[in-house]
Amino acid sequence: MLQERIPDFSKFVEPDRVRKEVYTDAGVFEREMERIHETLWIYCGHESQVPKAGDYYAVQLGRQPMLMVRGPEGKVHVLYNRCPHRGNMMCGDRHGNTGEFFRCSYHAWTFHHDGRLRNIPMMESGYQGTRYGRDNPECSMKRAARVESYRGFVFASLAKDGPTLKEFLGASLVAFDDMCDRAPEGEVEIVPNCFRIIQHSNWKIFLENQLDALHPSVTHQSTGRAAHEVEKMIEKKTGKAPLSYHMLSAFATVTIDKWDNFQTINHPQGHCILTGYMGLRPKDPDTLKYEKTLIKAYGQKRMEEILGVNIHHVLIYPGLSVQSPLQQLRAVRPLGVDRTLTEIWHFRLKGAPEAIYRRSLAYYNLVNSPATVVNADDLENFWKCHQGLSSDGGDWVSFARHFGRDIEKDGVVESGPGMGTSEAPMRNQMKAWARYMGNGK
Numbered sequence: 001m002l003q004e005r006i007p008d009f010s011k012f013v014e015p016d017r018v019r020k021e022v023y024t025d026a027g028v029f030e031r032e033m034e035r036i037h038e039t040l041w042i043y044c045g046h047e048s049q050v051p052k053a054g055d056y057y058a059v060q061l062g063r064q065p066m067l068m069v070r071g072p073e074g075k076v077h078v079l080y081n082r083c084p085h086r087g088n089m090m091c092g093d094r095h096g097n098t099g100e101f102f103r104c105s106y107h108a109w110t111f112h113h114d115g116r117l118r119n120i121p122m123m124e125s126g127y128q129g130t131r132y133g134r135d136n137p138e139c140s141m142k143r144a145a146r147v148e149s150y151r152g153f154v155f156a157s158l159a160k161d162g163p164t165l166k167e168f169l170g171a172s173l174v175a176f177d178d179m180c181d182r183a184p185e186g187e188v189e190i191v192p193n194c195f196r197i198i199q200h201s202n203w204k205i206f207l208e209n210q211l212d213a214l215h216p217s218v219t220h221q222s223t224g225r226a227a228h229e230v231e232k233m234i235e236k237k238t239g240k241a242p243l244s245y246h247m248l249s250a251f252a253t254v255t256i257d258k259w260d261n262f263q264t265i266n267h268p269q270g271h272c273i274l275t276g277y278m279g280l281r282p283k284d285p286d287t288l289k290y291e292k293t294l295i296k297a298y299g300q301k302r303m304e305e306i307l308g309v310n311i312h313h314v315l316i317y318p319g320l321s322v323q324s325p326l327q328q329l330r331a332v333r334p335l336g337v338d339r340t341l342t343e344i345w346h347f348r349l350k351g352a353p354e355a356i357y358r359r360s361l362a363y364y365n366l367v368n369s370p371a372t373v374v375n376a377d378d379l380e381n382f383w384k385c386h387q388g389l390s391s392d393g394g395d396w397v398s399f400a401r402h403f404g405r406d407i408e409k410d411g412v413v414e415s416g417p418g419m420g421t422s423e424a425p426m427r428n429q430m431k432a433w434a435r436y437m438g439n440g441k
């Protein structure tokens, strides 16, 4: 039994290194699902994915197939995608509209949008004198223990107790504030649909990569160089290359040593913020027009504050990577110890000019889509990491870069000055991991 082999998960994690089994052991994975992905607040989706009553979206939380559904009164519910009768999945499609109620395809039990039993065919004659019937809560679809949303972003926790969503998100709320504040109407709207990628590697390998400031100028160097050359060519011809080239050339022009200028701010929940590195405030006519709409909505001072927020990435443990200045997010859904689904979404800033949306779309396609070489280079590394970790070539994974030089204040750990490539985010994630695996809190 796993418990005999691994009596204490915290022994797998030392401050500057972790055991390879953390990534490869199926028993560890099961426990992670129970203690982490089926306990903490997990991102389900955005409210604009289900605009009308009866709209639903299927989402995997840990090992649980769930449904996010809009009720007639406007509330968004999160239910287990399971019929209480004989266990049939309620919705086989990824998304759709269920009409005025859910109707199971097997024996036609029906349910309200909040999961409550609506009707069972011939209920009176069929169930009279049995334990089943309208008054038994076991005849309703089970709901996620807790559901909350923040500025339209819906999260659920499958555990009854724990911090509120706001307490859990803490400083990483900035991801959603930054994204929504950039919209003149203060809200964003999802762009249907998302890209989906199944990575043949453990979910934590993806998470660790998100704030790995050392890897871009290595892994993405060839992409950056190629884009930089074309950018220069266009500049020579026309005076100015479109911003989209900069999105890729930054991988090469921000050289390895410059990455140390950025900073990571690590929080005890496992969340981490990476400060910005790309100049995203050009002076082109589109940006100036956009600034005007923001001034109209918020005034000059507030507009400066909004556009001055300097973050590139917010990683929300255990499975959400948000790039708020470009209105993108990636949700991580572990499928198995060596299989991970990522959903890649982007958003529209409500009230912003179309050109600003095109910028977000360009980044989505050029950097985050499955078609880009940027993503392909990362995916190759993830797969190779998992292969190497599964071998007998070594027992440990090292996170020792700039170890011992972090600055800790009230439980928040900042990478030291000029140490943006510190492996502090990975150390911090694993520290949180060991705590969650130990006591689930």
Ligand code: FES
Pocket: 083, 084, 085, 086, 087, 088, 104, 105, 106, 107, 108, 109
């Ligand atoms: S399994 Fe759903 S109604 Fe029978």
Ligand SMILES: [Fe+2]
Pocket: 209, 215, 216, 219, 220, 374, 378
């Ligand atoms: Fe990368």
